[in-house]
Structure formats: structure tokens, C-alpha cells
Amino acid sequence: MAEVASTILVIDDSVDIHRLLKIRLRDQNVAISSSSSGQDGIERARELLPDLILLDIDMPGMSGFEVLAELKHDPLTVEIPVIFLSGSGGSTNKVKGFDLGAVDFVTKPFDIAELRARVRSALRTRKLVKMLAQRAQVDGLTGLWNRTHLDEQLVCQVSQARRHDTPLALIMSDVDKFKNLNDTHGHPFGDQVLQEVANILVEETRDSDISCRYGGEEFAVILPMTSLADAVTVAERCRQTLEAYVWASHDDLCVTASFGVTDLGTAEEPTAASVIKSADAALYAAKHGGRNRVVRADEEHSTRGDCSSSGGGGAASESPAQPHHGSSSAA
Amino acid sequence: MQDQQSNPGNSGPVVSEFADDPDMLELVEMFVDELPQRVQSLQSSFESQMMDELLRLSHQLKGACGGYGFPSLSEAAAELEGLLKSGAGDPGQIEAAMNELVDLCRRASPGPGQGD
Known part of the structure; x- marks a missing residue:
């Protein structure tokens, strides 16, 4: 049959x-x-x-x-x-x-x-x-799961990880200066970027990982049975692949994204909401740390502290950032 | 009350409704093979006054007998279960209901091998 x-x-x-x-x-x-x-x-x-x-x-x-x-x-x-x-x-x-x-x-x-x-x-x-x-849970543009699915799955995965005492990690990612890209190169190119980021997320993760478009230019990946350190490695691989990607129509352009990574143990409480909050805070730290980097939630405070003097992202330079590496990941 | 549809008299074999269902034959045979064991459990539970166990056994027989094509056995088991559950039956009534069920179990047959 x-x-x-x-x-x-x-x-x-x-x-x-x-x-x-x-x-x-x-x-x-x-x-x-x-x-x-x-x-x-x-x-x-x-x-x-x-x-x-x-x-x-x-x-x-x-x-x-x-x-x-x-x-x-x-x-x-x-x-x-x-x-x-x-x-x-x-x-x-x-x-x-x-x-x-x-x-x-x-x-x-x-x-x-x-x-x-x-x-x-x-x-x-x-x-x-x-x-x-x-x-109803698939994002039309990228084919990834949408936020509704992520929210539901995260609740399930958190409850499963707690029941079986297994690790669970979450990566949140945001395309750097996406608004600029859209304004400068047009929305079709913006869409193309989102689709390529989605491809990279799918290719660089396992079948058991759940990649979602969280909204706008923001993405999230749930990684069941994965430690924080391993999830950081995955995020770093995604970051590097995107940075190295050559865009057919703009071959001098370098598009980057920032990543925040957390796990169930690092979140303040063992709940889906708290895990998202923790990954979000790490992503925020990555943005404020200069973008194009991966920040671990358990090191987020020091990273943010180091870079807080450089102010918010508003006045950041126009040219795409040079490869920075997150404080935790060796080059 | 206990008249068997297709089984004249009160002593002939009680044949499964699925006697000519090849799908079920093996299963019904297995079920019938195990009935003597169940009869023994019923009787020994009653003798040692383990009414909870008797209730459990009659409950299971009620469900199972129906499923294997023995509605009259299922009814008898339901009768016994009802008496035990409500606590209304005196020991004599319970014994009579049990004997009725035991009798039917002994006569149960997977197919029309011996009767008419």
C-alpha cells in the first residue's frame, strides 16, 4: 500500500x-x-x-x-x-x-x-x-513554519524536554539592516533575501529541528535534544553561510544576520515564553554588539556591557559590517 | 429470559454468531479454548468471596462475549455484573447468576460441529 x-x-x-x-x-x-x-x-x-x-x-x-x-x-x-x-x-x-x-x-x-x-x-x-x-501554519513566502506553529511547537517541545529531561535549544535570528536593503534594492530583492535565509536555516539544521519565520525579517529555530553549545555552532554556521552568499543580482553585496541562542536551562523559567524571552534578549545583545554575530544567552550580559557605549543601531555605518565573531565563538 | 436464539433447548451448544466468518474463526476458537480457565476463575473467586475479582471477570466477559459472537453469554455476564455492582443481590442470587453464566460458557462452541 x-x-x-x-x-x-x-x-x-x-x-x-x-x-x-x-x-x-x-x-x-x-x-x-x-x-x-x-x-x-x-x-x-x-x-x-x-x-x-x-x-x-x-x-x-x-x-x-x-x-x-x-x-x-x-x-x-x-x-x-x-x-x-x-x-x-x-x-x-x-x-x-x-x-x-x-x-x-x-x-x-x-x-x-x-x-x-x-x-x-x-x-x-x-x-x-x-x-x-x-x-495555516506555513509561511507563504519562505515555506518555513510560521509563528503560530513555532509557539505551539515550543510549548510541546518544552513539555517533552522537561518530561524526559533532555536538552532543548532555541535560535532567534534577524536579518541586519533589512529595511535598508528593501529601501535600496527594492522589495523583490528583500523577499529573495528572506527566501535565501530560510534555505540556509533549513540546510544547516537537522530534519528534527523546526525552522520558522517568526515575523518580518525575524526567524527562529527550535532544536530538540541539542545543547546550547551545539546550537551556537549551528547558528554560527548559518551566520557564515549567509555572509558568504553571493547574490546574483548584487554580487558586491554582503547580507548578514544576527543570532541569539539560548536553551531550556538558561531561560529564567522552564517555559516556552521564558525561552523566547531569553533568545530575544541574546539577539538584542547581538544587534547592539555590532550585528552579524552570534550571542549566547548565558553570556549576553557581558557582551552587551562591552558594547553599550557605542550606542543604539541608528547611527551604525552604512557599509555592511566586516565579519565579526561573537564573543563566544572562535574564528 | 435465557432462550438461545439458534440453540434449541437448554443444553445444546451455544454457537458463535461468527461461526461462518473465516476472519474470526481462529480468534473465536482461541476465545472458546480459554473459557474453561475463566469458568474456573469465576468459581474460585466466588468460593473465596473475592467479589471484586468476580466483578472484574464478569465485566470482561460481558464485553468480550459480545465481541466474539456470544450475545447470550454477554447478557448473563451483564446480569452477574449488575448484581455485584449494585450490591442488591444476595449470595443465592449471585450464585445462581454465576451458575447460569458458567453453564453457558461450558456450552459455547466456535462452530456448529456437534449440534444441529
Whole structure:
């Protein structure tokens, strides 16, 4: 089959039901995992991030309602559609289930054709919602993710990094004197610059990194499982590549960008907002330190201190800056 | 109350509704093979007065039997579960409901091998 199989997680206290569903759905191009308790099911859902969850209402210990409430409370799992499996189709149960966020109900014993149809329908809707959500989160000019996506992903990544105690870094970048470029060479060239910066960010980062256009001429890259030092290396590589880039229409022009880099440990608080604030402060320091440089958030104060006497960027020289290297990165 | 649709009398085999579904045959056979073990668990839980365990077993049988094409077993299991859950049933009623379920479990058959 050409299409990638969808993943379904079955949470039901009865192993008989697991087996039954595996057989009943085996011609539906789905991969089925199963879990026998609510608590375990929630953990599996967070690990697997399945396309659909089939959830038994009536389980010993944690009930299906409690499981659903918890899944809908977690940003990681909130978007996963849940179909309730219920013994008795009482309407109060159904109302409660829909109110909690279930997309559908299937009553046991299963009518096989109906079960398959409901599963297909839920997976189809899931696919469309995913596609629309994705389109709404892509920047039209550069093809990078947009700010909405960055904000959402950062919350997820921060929560994942905290849960698994793994590193997480963020790079914020801003094209230097972009307004001048636009004014001097025209907006089409400005757009071309933004597209090239986007290309560089994508090429110099891993597939697992999340590159975004944060707004205007500002970019951000989320780097999961990456230390501050490694993220600085990545940022430095991006900085050098852009600086060395030869523009077809303006081969004497040197476009540069400034970079602020932070990680979860350096931010004041372990939250998405605080990580952004920290990277922003480092970027600000890079700008005020003379642009075309990479500043680490944990060294931001000294850098800014060194350069504060030279004043704001307003009176900076016209010619593109000569290669400066951030205080922390060796040439 | 416990009349089996396709099973005349009260002693013939109770055949799965999926008897002629090749997809399900193996699965139903496996389920039926495991029923004696479940019967034993039901009885020993009752004898040692482990009502929580009896409740769990009847709850699982209720769901499973329906799924494997044995609605009458599912009903009997639901009956027993209901009595245990509500706390309304006296020991005699509970035992009778359990025996009813045990009897049906023993008669369960994956396909029309012996009956008519």
C-alpha cells in the first residue's frame, strides 16, 4: 500500500477486545497498539501520538472519561481524536463523552461494518484537519513554519524536554539592516533575501529541528535534544553561510544576520515564553554588539556591557559590517 | 429470559454468531479454548468471596462475549455484573447468576460441529 499506515491506540481493560480489534481492523491499513489500563494508555498515547484512540469507558481504576479528560488537558495529546467504546449506549454517557471531546461512539458488541466505517471516518477527518492546520501554519513566502506553529511547537517541545529531561535549544535570528536593503534594492530583492535565509536555516539544521519565520525579517529555530553549545555552532554556521552568499543580482553585496541562542536551562523559567524571552534578549545583545554575530544567552550580559557605549543601531555605518565573531565563538 | 436464539433447548451448544466468518474463526476458537480457565476463575473467586475479582471477570466477559459472537453469554455476564455492582443481590442470587453464566460458557462452541 502506498499510503503510510495510520496508527491506532486501543485502551481497554479486556485483552479479548484488543485481539478482536486487531483482527477486525487488519484490512484498514492501520497499525494497532493496545493498552489495558487508563494510566498506561495515557502514557502510551504520549509516546506514540497515534492518529486515533479507541477508548473503553468502563474500566476498573481510571475510567474512560477520566482518561479522556487528561488526554484533552495535555497539549501533546489534545488533538488526537478519541472514539469511545461503550457497553451500554445510554445517552447521558454519550453527552458526557462528546462534551469531554470524544469524536464518536461505538457500542459493544461491535457491528463490524459500522466500526470500520467510523474508524475510517475519524481517520479521514483527522487527516484533513492535520492538512488544514499545517497549511495555516506555513509561511507563504519562505515555506518555513510560521509563528503560530513555532509557539505551539515550543510549548510541546518544552513539555517533552522537561518530561524526559533532555536538552532543548532555541535560535532567534534577524536579518541586519533589512529595511535598508528593501529601501535600496527594492522589495523583490528583500523577499529573495528572506527566501535565501530560510534555505540556509533549513540546510544547516537537522530534519528534527523546526525552522520558522517568526515575523518580518525575524526567524527562529527550535532544536530538540541539542545543547546550547551545539546550537551556537549551528547558528554560527548559518551566520557564515549567509555572509558568504553571493547574490546574483548584487554580487558586491554582503547580507548578514544576527543570532541569539539560548536553551531550556538558561531561560529564567522552564517555559516556552521564558525561552523566547531569553533568545530575544541574546539577539538584542547581538544587534547592539555590532550585528552579524552570534550571542549566547548565558553570556549576553557581558557582551552587551562591552558594547553599550557605542550606542543604539541608528547611527551604525552604512557599509555592511566586516565579519565579526561573537564573543563566544572562535574564528 | 435465557432462550438461545439458534440453540434449541437448554443444553445444546451455544454457537458463535461468527461461526461462518473465516476472519474470526481462529480468534473465536482461541476465545472458546480459554473459557474453561475463566469458568474456573469465576468459581474460585466466588468460593473465596473475592467479589471484586468476580466483578472484574464478569465485566470482561460481558464485553468480550459480545465481541466474539456470544450475545447470550454477554447478557448473563451483564446480569452477574449488575448484581455485584449494585450490591442488591444476595449470595443465592449471585450464585445462581454465576451458575447460569458458567453453564453457558461450558456450552459455547466456535462452530456448529456437534449440534444441529
